[in-house]
Amino acid sequence: MAACHIFSMATYASNMICYPHPANPVINGLRKTHHLQFTGSTFWAIPMSLCSNGHHFHRPLAAASVEETAQTESKDGKPRFKLDAVDPEITEAQKQAIAQLPYHMAKRCKALMRQLICYSPQKGSLCELLAAWVRAMKPSRAHWLAVLKELRIKDHPLYLQVAEIAVLEESFEVNLRDYTKIIHGYGKQNRIEEAVKILSNMKARGFICDQVTLTAMIDMYSKAGHVKLAEETFEEIKLLGQPLDKRSYGSMIMAYIRAGVPDQGESLLIEMDAQEIYAGSEVYKALLRAYSMVGDTEGAQRVFNAVQLAGISPDAKLCGLLINAYGVSGQSQKARVAFENMRTAGIRPTDKCIALVLAAYEKENKLQKALKFLMALERDGIMVGKEAAETLAAWFRKLGVVEEVDTILREFAETEANSRVPAS
Incomplete structure (x- = not known):
């Protein structure tokens, strides 16, 4: 028994x-x-x-x-x-x-x-x-x-x-x-x-818990929104007396991002840089997105610069997040500059990036500049896709000028053509 x-x-x-x-x-x-x-x-x-x-x-x-x-x-x-x-x-x-x-x-x-x-x-x-x-x-x-x-x-x-x-x-x-x-x-x-x-x-x-196990706990607390528990666990990792790896840092940064305090995550990113430890591209992208969605252009630009310092080549998605940050903050001109810098760097713009520039112009009601932007793209052989077209169509519907679009585009085309004719 x-x-x-x-x-x-x-x-x-x-x-x-x-x-x-x-x-x-x-x-x-x-x-x-x-x-x-x-x-x-x-x-x-x-x-x-x-x-x-x-x-x-x-x-x-x-x-x-x-x-x-x-x-x-x-x-x-x-x-x-x-x-x-x-x-x-x-x-x-x-x-x-x-x-x-x-x-x-x-x-x-x-x-x-x-x-x-x-x-x-x-x-x-x-x-x-x-x-x-x-x-x-x-x-x-x-x-x-x-x-x-x-x-x-x-x-x-x-x-x-x-x-x-x-x-x-x-x-x-x-x-x-x-x-x-x-x-x-x-x-x-x-x-x-x-x-x-x-x-x-x-x-x-x-x-005895090691850094890998405790990092798994941080990931779990992070996704559940328990940032305080994640912080406590992160401190427990430090008490192990071993150098923190990029995964532990990255998990804590993601916890701060999910908690809506990206600046604290950026502080950890700076701490990592000082130790020549670089986070994965997904962490940089998440931090950049957090700043982008709220229109924090300074934060977005800092992270975008940090991406390049970390040896990561920016892609169209990262550039799009930077463009969006300027668009959300109402800085259409800087959004356009970011777009052109992307092209200069040899990154082909996606339709999403084009739509973001149009949205930036719409936010400031700069229809003429938006149309000029589209004409410039057409000259360079870049065609507008579905998302950009829908963004433009929605804007025109708000203005009630759907029927006048063709006329405006023709006028722009004629203006551009005349501007390229040399004076006699």
């Missing part, structure tokens, strides 16, 4: 996995959650009785006695999970998924994958299924990883639940990065409480 008791406690410690439940919202007043122990139905106290002094539990997940074996059997004594067979009445989608399993996948892995593809809680808990597999197939870490990889590739809804159970199993030989992957997975789904629970359990087993 002692063995049964241990198995039951392991099952209880995994109750979030074995018994599906709807995701709970983040609790109000969430503090530095990766240092807290939660109570209630969602979290449990750290299961100290399940931990050894090292990184493994005393007992594997697999049943090792008659009492434990009974956990995977129905009341009539028949196995709940037949690993060598599936229900003949499975759906066409399930049949197709099974048929698409990798040809070279080990048979023991395919046996579990078939069960997971056709899994139904009515047959028993997920913990019981995996216990039956471990007992029957004696998997190694490579087998576990093959199953998890396939679940991840298929974007299977049980992926993270299986991963959570796997880290409790001795044959999985869990390491720190296994926990990080689960935390990152929950972070992508904005399931903060589950990620924090995993972090807490990881620490309870003696693993």
Whole structure:
């Protein structure tokens, strides 16, 4: 009965996995959650009785006695999970998924994958299924990883639940990065409480957080809008005493951008430059976009200059963000200058960039200059596309001059032609 008791406690410690439940919202007043122990139905106290002094539990997940074996059997004594067979009445989608399993996948892995593809809680808990597999197939870490990889590739809804159970199993030989992957997975789904629970359990087993794991937490807090928690985690990374890498910096910069304080993100960018650490182009682009959308031309120009100092060649999208910043701020002339500078640099303008210049002219009601701009583009063989045409058409509708457009364009064409005729 002692063995049964241990198995039951392991099952209880995994109750979030074995018994599906709807995701709970983040609790109000969430503090530095990766240092807290939660109570209630969602979290449990750290299961100290399940931990050894090292990184493994005393007992594997697999049943090792008659009492434990009974956990995977129905009341009539028949196995709940037949690993060598599936229900003949499975759906066409399930049949197709099974048929698409990798040809070279080990048979023991395919046996579990078939069960997971056709899994139904009515047959028993997920913990019981995996216990039956471990007992029957004696998997190694490579087998576990093959199953998890396939679940991840298929974007299977049980992926993270299986991963959570796997880290409790001795044959999985869990390491720190296994926990990080689960935390990152929950972070992508904005399931903060589950990620924090995993972090807490990881620490309870003696693993120490590193920069990669804490950066994953920053990403998660950033996307969820918890900038204070992201800041606290960023400070925790600094306490590790190791140089911060561009990913940790970039994650914190993105947190500030999402929180609507790009200037604080720019401060970190300057701190990085001082250490000759350069963020990825996506970080520069996000920061430039943040300034662009509010018409902060000085901030946008600073970031645009920083992009070039970082050795990143500006593209049409980055140039478009700078043009937009000037347009939003009502500086159509500078928007046009930015457009021409882009062309001078050899970057072919997109239709989006042309539309942004037209929008800048519209904001200041400079129709004549806008038409002259279009005529200049036509001379250079640059045709107006759908977005720019729609921007111009909407402007004309507001002015009520749709019918006069052709006349105005002809007049401009004649004016341009006459200006090029040399005086006699």
